[in-house]
Amino acid sequence: MEFNSARSAFKYYLTSQNLESQITVFIPAYIGWSSIEGSGVFDPIKDSNVKYEFYALDTELGIIKNDLFVKINNAPANSILLLIHYFGRPDPNLGMIVKMAKEKNIRIVEDAAHALFSSLIGGSCGGLGDVSIYSLHKMLPIETGGILQINNNETKEINRMVENSYLRSLLSYDLSALAQIRKNNEIYLRDLLLPLHGEVDLLWPELTPNNVYLQTLPVLIKKKSRNDFYFELNKQGFGVVSLYHTMINEINPNHYPESFSLSKCILNLPLHQESKQEDLKDMVNLMINLIN
CATH class of the missing domain: 3.90.1150.10 (Aspartate Aminotransferase, domain 1)
Known part of the structure; x- marks a missing residue:
């Protein structure tokens, strides 16, 4: 599904899920803000009025597993774990973290706004969770563009859509x-x-x-x-x-x-x-x- 930006794609996902009031969205504690753009990934969470909680990162932006696991261990089912692939680099322990979250019935959203190439070319991220979000204009010479990729079986057809303008633009490049x-x-x-x-x-x-x-x-x-x-x-x-x-x-x-x-x-x-x-x-x- 195409959107003007990754932020819009994330907001659509949150607002389309009929999120239960008791769930929590777990967010990495490294989220920026600017006077021009606000906070791309946090603004949709605020707008959705869902409960959120931060989890800790180390000095290399790696997830501190013990902190995260304690927080999601008792989280309500269908809570959401937001994974941000900072600057295109998936966490070195991504597979272990995804496995742990799935065992606890936690939904996984991959923010791959910076990781278009790591996902589509490298295959190192982007398909491990329930949802992946991409930004085209942050990675390619395109003025706007965001893509929401839903990875469950019921909506695989969405990932085959190529008739829309953003996906056509994406396919026009030698990635x-x-x-x-x-x-x-x-x-x-x-x-x-x-x-x-x-x-x-x-x-x-x-x-x-x-x-x-x-x-x-x-x-x-x-x-x-x-x-x-x-x-x-x-x-x-x-x-x-x-x-x-x-x-x-x-x-x-x-x-x-x-x-x-x-x-x-x-x-x-x-x-x-x-x-x-x-x-x-x-x-x-x-x-x-x-x-x-």
């Missing part, structure tokens, strides 16, 4: 080629950043698996101001972003200090198909100048 460009850019950019260790550190030090294709490469600005890097790099046209730079008010900094610490220093470097390697090298040279 395998674009995914490989992203992987090549990740490998190249990682090598360029190695001498900056201690000043600019990779959020995920190890190269992502071959079946994972990142939306952006998240790094941590350790000693300088993240905002100085953000504004200067964009002033020079490199198109960096700082995703989730401001946590939503509903997340308590005392309960989830890792999330707030991360949000203050994270910077997302481009990997998309328009990112030429010579441009990535120029970007890193500018970062070196900013450090010095």
Whole structure:
């Protein structure tokens, strides 16, 4: 099913389910807000007036399993576990987490807004739960577009629909080629950043698996101001972003200090198909100048 955005797709799912008042939507405690866009994934939850609860993430945005399992262990049946594949990377323990949730009759929604390539090309996420949500305009040169994929047997026909405009747009791209460009850019950019260790550190030090294709490469600005890097790099046209730079008010900094610490220093470097390697090298040279 197609929508203008992943946010609209998620809202449709929540409002179409006739959610029981006693269920809970479990949300990772790393949700951002901006004055322009609000909070893409949290706004539909607020609008649906459903009960929600946060679960903890570690300093690499990995799910802290013990915290999550305690929270879903006694949750009402048909509660919802929202899994966000941050920047296109599924959690390393995704299979175990999905298995645990299913054993507790918890529905699983995969937010794959950043993981279109990891799902459709890599197969590392997107089909494990009940629902998957994709954003086209965040991953492809399309102005708008979101897709709701429902994975149960009754609605498989939805996934075969190709007559609508967004799915036609999706099928018009060579996704395998674009995914490989992203992987090549990740490998190249990682090598360029190695001498900056201690000043600019990779959020995920190890190269992502071959079946994972990142939306952006998240790094941590350790000693300088993240905002100085953000504004200067964009002033020079490199198109960096700082995703989730401001946590939503509903997340308590005392309960989830890792999330707030991360949000203050994270910077997302481009990997998309328009990112030429010579441009990535120029970007890193500018970062070196900013450090010095």
